[in-house]
Amino acid sequence: MTSADGTLIAYDRHDGHAGTVILIGGAFSYRKFPKMVALAETLNEQYGLTVLNYDRRGRGDSTDSAGDYDIAREIDDIAALVEAVGGSAMLFGWSSGAALALRAAGSGRIPGITKVVAFEPPFVVDHEGFVPAADLETTLRDLVAADRRADTVRFYLTKAMGIPRAMVSVMRFTPFWKNLLATANSTPHDWVVMRDFMRGDPLRAEDWTTVKAQTLVIAGAKSDTLLRKGAQAIAAVLPDAELQEIPNLNHNPNITLLAPAAGEFLTGTAENTN
Known part of the structure; x- marks a missing residue:
């Protein structure tokens, strides 16, 4: 697929019948990463979802535009993927990919995003632990x-x-x-994607009011405190979000623990069984 600036975006597609979800990996992730492959296969085979598992620009088989580090370009890539599947899709993001999914959903440029699963976006919301250097x-x-x-x-x-x-x-x-x-x-x-939200400052609700998609924020009970705090913080400021903390899960997730929460939310089966 060709993005708006001519960047080629490679993706694998698993066809299903229960809606479409686009998987967005975090730092160093790529579409052939075993856990991304396992997640794509599980959401397709067990929940009937059409799954697009793609290489973000500059990694895997996707190309890049030299020196162009602009979140708008990555949102263009997601917009092109959504258009490729008919204009409507859900997003699943992992780590910085979760923050990218939320920022894409709030950009106003992709109205077809209907739901978002955000797995441990690494927001740094206080100075009690690690905070990246300013330079x-x-x-x-x-x-x-x-x-x-x-x-x-x-x-x-x-x-x-x-x-x-x-x-x-x-x-x-x-x-x-x-x-x-x-x-x-x-x-x-x-x-x-992350720099404005890793300064140790609390997240502000006004920065996220445009995220209209129903959102599930997932945290692992065994993950680092920073990640759990970040998940709690974003769930608290999003307009339509719930937080689910999964026992025995961490940032390097067991897909058999992560996929059910995501799959049930994306397909609506969790609500149907309550």
């Missing part, structure tokens, strides 16, 4: 411009996501490290 974006863009992928991964994981340096050092020896390197240069897109 993060400059360093991040410089690293990407120099194509220093390993340094970009380490920098983003530690400085933007707050993962301990020792844990990141261990990650270098896992098979997944090569995938982080492959998607490293797309991280400025994630930062542009």
Whole structure:
């Protein structure tokens, strides 16, 4: 699919009969990431949804526009996907992808978004824990411009996501490290989505009044306190939202725990069984 600025967006489509949902991954995520694949297959096979699982610009098989880090372009990509399925769709976003889904729904540019599932958008709403540095974006863009992928991964994981340096050092020896390197240069897109909401300030209701879609915010009971606080905060300020905290779930989710909450909400079966 071709987006408004000519960027090519790659996606996999699983056809169903119970409505359409577009999956939006977070930082370093891509459509072939095993848990994104598992989520797409589960929502299709168990809930009958048509699922579009796509590579956000700059990762996987999607192209990018050099140096163009503008959330409007990512919203254009989602708008093109919604148009490709007939003008109406629901969104499921994970991490920074959840914030992107909410910002797309509130942009006023995609009226066909009917529901949103936001899984742990990483809003930083106080100064009690990790808060990214104010000058993060400059360093991040410089690293990407120099194509220093390993340094970009380490920098983003530690400085933007707050993962301990020792844990990141261990990650270098896992098979997944090569995938982080492959998607490293797309991280400025994630930062542009998140930067205004990771300063340690409370979320303001007036920033989210245009999100008219019915929304389910999901948090994992085993996730970091920062993520659970962020989920609670956004659920409290959205016009039409509910919060569900799932036992035994964390930010690296067990899809068998995550998919039922999402699938039931998206298809309306949760309401039908109450």
